[in-house]
Structure formats: C-alpha cells, structure tokens
Amino acid sequence: MSQQKEVTIYDIARQLDISAATVSRGLKNHDSVNKATRKKIQDLAKELGYRSNTFASSLRRKSTNTIGVIVPRLSSYFMSNVIAGMENIASAEGYNLIITQSLETVKKEIANADTLFNSRVDGLLVSLSFETENIDHFEPFIKKGIPLIFFDRIKQHSQCMGIVIDNYKAAYDATKHLLDNGYRRIMHIGGSTVSHVYAERLRGYKQALQDYKIAPDPKLVLTKNMSEEAGVESARYILKMKHLPDAVFSANDACAVYCMRTLKKEGIRIPGDIAFVGFNNDPMSKVVEPNLTTINYPGYAMGEAAATQLINHLNGVTNLTATNIIILRSELIVRASSPKKR
Amino acid sequence: MSQQKEVTIYDIARQLDISAATVSRGLKNHDSVNKATRKKIQDLAKELGYRSNTFASSLRRKSTNTIGVIVPRLSSYFMSNVIAGMENIASAEGYNLIITQSLETVKKEIANADTLFNSRVDGLLVSLSFETENIDHFEPFIKKGIPLIFFDRIKQHSQCMGIVIDNYKAAYDATKHLLDNGYRRIMHIGGSTVSHVYAERLRGYKQALQDYKIAPDPKLVLTKNMSEEAGVESARYILKMKHLPDAVFSANDACAVYCMRTLKKEGIRIPGDIAFVGFNNDPMSKVVEPNLTTINYPGYAMGEAAATQLINHLNGVTNLTATNIIILRSELIVRASSPKKR
DNA sequence: ATGAAAGCGCTAACAC
DNA sequence: GTGTTAGCGCTTTCAT
Numbered sequence: 001m002s003q004q005k006e007v008t009i010y011d012i013a014r015q016l017d018i019s020a021a022t023v024s025r026g027l028k029n030h031d032s033v034n035k036a037t038r039k040k041i042q043d044l045a046k047e048l049g050y051r052s053n054t055f056a057s058s059l060r061r062k063s064t065n066t067i068g069v070i071v072p073r074l075s076s077y078f079m080s081n082v083i084a085g086m087e088n089i090a091s092a093e094g095y096n097l098i099i100t101q102s103l104e105t106v107k108k109e110i111a112n113a114d115t116l117f118n119s120r121v122d123g124l125l126v127s128l129s130f131e132t133e134n135i136d137h138f139e140p141f142i143k144k145g146i147p148l149i150f151f152d153r154i155k156q157h158s159q160c161m162g163i164v165i166d167n168y169k170a171a172y173d174a175t176k177h178l179l180d181n182g183y184r185r186i187m188h189i190g191g192s193t194v195s196h197v198y199a200e201r202l203r204g205y206k207q208a209l210q211d212y213k214i215a216p217d218p219k220l221v222l223t224k225n226m227s228e229e230a231g232v233e234s235a236r237y238i239l240k241m242k243h244l245p246d247a248v249f250s251a252n253d254a255c256a257v258y259c260m261r262t263l264k265k266e267g268i269r270i271p272g273d274i275a276f277v278g279f280n281n282d283p284m285s286k287v288v289e290p291n292l293t294t295i296n297y298p299g300y301a302m303g304e305a306a307a308t309q310l311i312n313h314l315n316g317v318t319n320l321t322a323t324n325i326i327i328l329r330s331e332l333i334v335r336a337s338s339p340k341k342r
Numbered sequence: 343m344s345q346q347k348e349v350t351i352y353d354i355a356r357q358l359d360i361s362a363a364t365v366s367r368g369l370k371n372h373d374s375v376n377k378a379t380r381k382k383i384q385d386l387a388k389e390l391g392y393r394s395n396t397f398a399s400s401l402r403r404k405s406t407n408t409i410g411v412i413v414p415r416l417s418s419y420f421m422s423n424v425i426a427g428m429e430n431i432a433s434a435e436g437y438n439l440i441i442t443q444s445l446e447t448v449k450k451e452i453a454n455a456d457t458l459f460n461s462r463v464d465g466l467l468v469s470l471s472f473e474t475e476n477i478d479h480f481e482p483f484i485k486k487g488i489p490l491i492f493f494d495r496i497k498q499h500s501q502c503m504g505i506v507i508d509n510y511k512a513a514y515d516a517t518k519h520l521l522d523n524g525y526r527r528i529m530h531i532g533g534s535t536v537s538h539v540y541a542e543r544l545r546g547y548k549q550a551l552q553d554y555k556i557a558p559d560p561k562l563v564l565t566k567n568m569s570e571e572a573g574v575e576s577a578r579y580i581l582k583m584k585h586l587p588d589a590v591f592s593a594n595d596a597c598a599v600y601c602m603r604t605l606k607k608e609g610i611r612i613p614g615d616i617a618f619v620g621f622n623n624d625p626m627s628k629v630v631e632p633n634l635t636t637i638n639y640p641g642y643a644m645g646e647a648a649a650t651q652l653i654n655h656l657n658g659v660t661n662l663t664a665t666n667i668i669i670l671r672s673e674l675i676v677r678a679s680s681p682k683k684r
Numbered sequence: 685a686t687g688a689a690a691g692c693g694c695t696a697a698c699a700c
Numbered sequence: 701g702t703g704t705t706a707g708c709g710c711t712t713t714c715a716t
Contacts, residue, residue, distance in 0.1 A: 008693055019703045024695060034701060051460045055401040056693035059708045080422035087416060087443050096440050096461060101429050118393050119438060257629055287599055287626045350709055361687045366711060376685060398709035401692045
C-alpha cells in the first residue's frame with residue numbers, strides 16, 4: 001500500500017514550462033496542441049511514469065466510462081460467452097466492465113444494483129435473477145437517465161431495451177421438428193414460468209402441439225429447476241409412467257443430457273424409444289451420445305449486441321427506447337438424438 | 343445521458359443549516375457528531391436520494407475498493423468458475439471487480455494492465471496469456487506497491503504471490519494411475535511448454551514413466567493447442583501409428599474427449615484398446631462415454647483463494663511476499679475410461 | 685460538537 | 701496554440 005508520490009499533469013507542466021491545461025490536451029492528442037509540444041508532453045509523461053487519475057477526470061467529466069453488469073450466475077457456458085462478448089466490445093470502445101452476480105436472488109440483485117448505482121456506472125446490462133418479479137430496484141437508474149438494457153432474462157419496461165432470442169419461436173421450431181419427424185407424445189421439461197424465458201418456451205411448445213391438433217397433456221409438462229439433477233429426476237418420472245412419451249423437448253441441454261443418460265442406463269434407447277431435443281447448444285450437447293439436437297443460443301453475439309447498443313446510446317448514436325426489443329437469431333441444430341420416427 | 347442535478351453533501355448541509363464537513367462525518371456515523379444531528383443527516387440523505395460520489399471520495403482518499411482481473415479467456419468452464427469465486431469474496435468485502443481478457447495475446451494483456459493501472463485498482467489478479475514470456479508490463483504495479491497475485495498461469499516473481507495447483511504432481515498421479523493399472527505405452531497430449539502449467543504436466547508425466555523404468559518415446563508426446571480440433575488431430579495421428587499407444591493422458595478434457603470420440607468412430611474401443619485420462623474435470627468429462635477419468639481442478643476455490651489473499655493483504659492481515667506460493671489441492675477422479683488393463 | 689478552509693488532479697470555458 | 705480560471709464533491713486538519 002506504499003503510496004509513493006504520484007506524477008500529475010502539474011509535474012509535467014512545470015518541467016516543460018507550459019500550463020497544465022496544455023498538458024491535459026496534449027495527453028489526449030488534441031489537435032489544438034502543437035505537434036512537437038504534444039510529443040514532448042507524451043514522452044515526458046511516459047518517462048515519469050505518469051498515469052491519468054481517473055477519479056479527478058470522472059469527477060470533472062461526470063462520466064466514468066464504466067458499464068455495470070448484473071447476471072444471475074457467471075459460471076455457465078452461456079453466460080461466460082455473453083460476458084466475453086461484452087468485454088470484447090467494451091474494451092474496444094474504452095469502457096470498463098464491473099461484473100456482479102445475483103446468484104439468482106433478488107436480495108443480491110438489489111445490493112448489486114445499489115453498488116453499481118453508487119459506482120456511477122454510465123450504463124447497466126442486466127439479466128434478471130430467477131426470483132425477480134418486479135424491477136423497482138432499477139428505478140433509480142431510470143430516473144437518473146442512466147441507460148439500462150436487459151438481456152436474456154428480461155422484463156418489459158418502456159424505458160429499457162431488451163435483447164433476447166425469440167424463445168417462443170425457438171421452442172415452437174424445436175417441437176415442430178419432433179412433430180414433423182413423426183413424434184406425437186412429446187414431453188416438455190421447462191423452468192419456472194415466472195421467467196419470461198421459460199414461459200415463452202412453454203408457449204411455443206404448446207402452440208406447436210395445438211397446430212398439429214394434439215391435445216395438451218398436463219402429465220407431459222414438467223416444471224423443474226433445469227439442473228443436472230433435474231434431468232435425473234425427470235428420467236425417474238418418465239420411467240414411472242405407464243405410457244411413455246416418444247420424445248422429450250427440454251428447455252436446456254444440461255437437463256436433457258442427464259435425463260438421457262439416466263434413461264439409457266435403464267435400457268431405454270435414444271432416439272429409438274424416446275427422441276430428445278435440448279436448448280442452448282452447450283458443449284456437452286456435442287459430446288453426449290447420441291449427439292443432442294438443440295437450439296443454438298448465441299451467447300457471445302448477445303453479449304456483443306447488448307454492449308454495442310448500450311455504448312451507441314451513450315455516444316448518442318441510437319435511442320434506446322425507439323427500438324425496444326432486439327431479437328437475435330437462434331436456430332435449430334439437428335443432431336442424432338431426433339431422427340425420423342420409424 | 344440526461345444528467346439531472348445530483349444531491350451533494352452541500353445540499354444536505356444547506357437544508358439542515360450545518361456545514362458540509364459535519365454532513366460528511368455524519369454520513370459515516372462519526373462519533374464526534376451529535377447523535378441527533380447524525381440521524382437528521384442520514385434521514386435527509388435518504389429522503390433526497392443522496393448517493394456518495396465515489397470519485398470525489400477516491401480522489402481524496404486515494405483508494406478505490408476496486409480489484410482488477412486479467413484472464414486469457416472468460417469463456418471456459420474453468421475460468422468462469424474462477425471469476426464466480428472471486429466475485430463472491432470481493433462483493434462480500436465491499437470490493438468491485440473490473441474484469442478484462444487478454445484473448446491469449448501479450449498485446450492485449452499489456453493494454454489491459456495499462457487500463458487497470460490507470461483505473462487505479464487497489465490490487466490485481468492475473469492469469470497470464472499463452473504468449474506471455476516476460477512480465478515487465480506489471481512492474482508499474484510492483485513499483486507502486488500495488489499487490490499483484492498470479493493464479494493458474496503464473497510466473498515466479500519475488501514480489502508476487504502465485505496460486506496454483508501442483509500440476510507436476512497431478513500429472514504424475516494421472517500417469518501413475520495408468521501405469522498402476524497395467525498400461526505401458528502411454529501417450530501424452532500437452533500444450534506449449536512456454537506455459538508453466540503445461541511444462542509441469544509434461545514433467546510429471548515423464549517422471550512417472552521414469553519411476554516405472556519406461557524409456558521415454560518422443561513419438562508418444564504431442565504438443566497441441568489443446569482445443570477440440572487438437573483432439574481430433576491427435577486421434578488422426580494415433581490412427582496412423584504402426585504401434586498404437588495403450589493409453590492417453592491429455593492435459594485437458596476437451597482434447598481428450600474429442601480424441602476419444604474420433605477414435606471410437608474408427609472402431610477403437612475405449613478403454614479396451616486405449617485408456618484415457620484427462621485434466622480439469624470439465625462437465626463434458628462426465629458426459630462422454632465412457633466417462634473420463636480426470637484431475638479435478640478447483641476453479642471456484644482458486645478464485646476465492648486469490649481474492650481472499652489479495653483482500654487480506656489490502657487489509658494488512660497478510661504479507662504477500664511471505665507466503666510466495668499457495669498450492670491448492672487437486673485430485674484424481676477415476677471414471678470408466680481407465681480401468682485395469684486386462 | 686461543529687465549522688472554515690484548503691486541496692485531491694483534472695477539464696472546459698473563455699481569453700488572448 | 702496556449703494560458704487563466706474556476707470548480708467537480710469530498711475529506712481532513714485546525715480552529716473554536
């Protein structure tokens with residue numbers, strides 16, 4: 001913690017016998033500064049080990065070049081790709097990312113929002129926690145005019161852009177794919193419909209069935225927490241049914257994969273007895289046998305899109321409220337777990 | 343960007359007809375302020391929606407409560423767990439994390455170090471890029487007495503703590519496991535030995551062979567970039583050999599898994615013809631068939647350990663240079679890909 | 685127990 | 701092109 005004396009623009013100014021203002025301009029390569037002076041300033045700055053004091057600068061400019069991020073969990077394949085995409089854009093544009101995780105609780109989400117508010121982030125990128133039902137804790141940002149973009153797990157808000165894939169359509173496509181291939185008793189394993197994401201996926205599944213004139217069967221709709229264990233539980237549930245489903249559409253890959261595994265161990269053939277479609281295109285979907293048909297969920301692209309939109313808005317290029325929802329393309333990837341029914 | 347007027351301590355001071363100094367003290371519950379006054383200050387602050395300006399404060403106090411993080415890539419299972427662990431500790435201790443990725447290039451690593459230096463982070467947590475050979479770009483931190491901890495991909499430095507697992511021992515154990523189970527022609531797929539991590543794994547592999555009096559065979563040591571494709575390439579290499587290995591120890595799971603897959607497609611039985619051991623305990627190691635024997639690499643624990651050490655040091659609890667290296671426990675997880683040789 | 689005053693380092697408006 | 705000036709909002713002696 002040894003705080004040695006810091007070099008300031010005044011030190012540079014003194015040594016060069018010019019004003020601090022000129023140094024300030026020279027450091028950011030202002031045209032209005034003589035090229036030679038600029039060079040002298042920059043050279044000396046480097047020599048002295050000068051580093052700009054971002055607080056003084058932020059204090060003056062009232063902007064921090066910092067973007068706050070709140071996600072439910074960092075440690076998933078999807079989310080780490082989202083973050084990677086954001087970081088890529090942000091750093092190219094000179095923004096820092098402050099990243100926090102709510103661990104799926106409202107309590108921590110509120111605390112994070114608070115911290116980021118006090119950190120005076122220029123903007124906020126949020127994927128909501130599982131528990132979150134209302135979003136009043138973001139009102140301070142909205143009131144202050146700090147732009148806020150939701151992604152993936154969104155809530156509608158007139159002042160906030162949302163970035164999502166069309167979960168309804170993706171689920172519809174996934175289910176239709178199974179129907180087109182001759183499957184009729186299709187089970188859906190989904191998450192709590194408090195979440196927009198899972199509600200939409202369930203809706204897509206139901207609509208596809210309806211379009212094929214298949215009566216919905218409540219026994220074929222499971223609501224789980226979508227973990228690996230949930231996959232195992234779902235398999236147990238299936239094994240106890242008198243009348244097995246001939247296909248399963250799971251709202252994520254982890255759950256699908258562990259469900260498949262468990263069923264396979266009990267002698268059920270995949271896709272012979274039960275076909276599978278997952279969601280996310282997690283790396284494990286390419287490893288499980290048979291390879292899992294799934295929906296490609298473009299995490300990296302979503303992170304890039306969210307960061308790009310936010311930064312464009314900060315630069316005054318776009319208006320966030322004009323385009324209220326951006327929908328990213330997702331597509332069905334057909335693999336071996338869901339061929340035509342014999 | 344609409345900057346509405348912010349509430350400052352002056353606003354509070356004016357309304358309460360006291361001085362800003364008293365407000366400042368009152369806000370942080372200083373004993374020297376009358377209890378009643380304190381309450382009045384805090385109540386009014388809440389009412390007005392006052393938020394402390396961290397820049398002004400940091401500018402004065404010269405500390406930021408911010409920790410910088412540089413990692414090669416955010417989007418891996420291991421790294422996202424590391425970050426999750428760090429975030430968990432940091433947020434509990436009132437620190438923010440600024441996270442950057444070098445994308446495995448020295449150039450970006452230097453740029454990130456620069457940014458974080460200018461952001462005046464209180465400390466730094468770094469996992470080095472693949473390319474990084476010298477670490478001069480971190481000297482500014484060291485010169486300023488800003489604590490720096492390396493983790494996973496480390497370089498030795500007298501002033502910096504390193505947090506690692508014992509890669510040598512883990513690789514030794516993995517190889518010994520294969521030897522103990524009767525395998526003798528063991529191939530190693532590893533990464534560039536510029537990296538301490540891969541160099542140590544190679545060394546462990548070699549030592550185990552030597553301890554079993556097995557002559558090293560250069561044809562059995564592959565240096566790859568450890569991607570999924572590298573796994574496929576390695577499989578092709580193996581298929582072309584006149585004398586196949588009877589086991590493979592891969593320095594990561596992704597490479598092992600894709601190698602196994604490719605060999606299986608060509609009719610090689612795993613583990614019947616070739617046994618496999620991986621490294622990392624990636625989720626896919628539990629999904630591939632047969633399940634992959636691997637080394638558990640505790641990412642979350644490593645993130646927690648790194649953050650804890652740094653914050654303890656910042657609080658003056660520990661001295662970073664006293665304990666120079668911390669080694670986290672990793673262990674072999676035996677699964678179906680490496681049973682006793684028949 | 686409270687206040688006055690002096691900056692922390694930087695930037696932007698304005699002047700020349 | 702460059703300098704002057706006046707803060708940004710907060711903390712911290714030093715008085716009182």
